[in-house]
Amino acid sequence: KQEVTQIPAALSVPEGENLVLNCSFTDSAIYNLQWFRQDPGKGLTSLLLIQSSQREQTSGRLNASLDKSSGRSTLYIAASQPGDSATYLCAVSRTDSWGKLQFGAGTQVVVTP
């Protein structure tokens, strides 16, 4: 059974610092990995999607890497801003055709002004 772990569970940084969020998964046979952002009481906003054949994806200040062999992904957020405060979720999609997601518990990020 696939297990997804996110470390740390919570993170507080001053504005301007770079954020490093870690995600690990136990079964390397994944279809893809997706990072999401969730604001309190809201739905999920997709940040980056990395296909299993890719090593990284970038969008603006965000960069996500994927190492399937070691079962790890890292989300980097450069020059953090207070608006980056949210919970960040990592989810892996299984290789079966249904594409069901297995979520981690998330990392709660607070960026202080």
Add this chain to the structure above:
Amino acid sequence: EADIYQTPRYLVIGTGKKITLECSQTMGHDKMYWYQQDPGMELHLIHYSYGVNSTEKGDLSSESTVSRIRTEHFPLTLESARPSHTSQYLCASRTENYGYTFGSGTRLTVV
């Protein structure tokens, strides 16, 4: 602008009532999903569909049911709501190239 819409956004309802949570998407995606999330907890898959007239139960056992009569519409129904159904319900659709798109969720409270 959201391409997947959930209504209502919030719902408080009494025990024993029948409720339907609506989910619609304008992207023409075949694959749609319902996830349940308790406060501060992980998301768990409760239902999914691969197209019209296709529905399957997810990993987390749920007393809810779903239907998929039209591609764009994937409603979730609870025949008799109970306090244990209090949770946030998130609907999503998916493509191979762009992954998942989630709606804003319905926060359900059963009193």
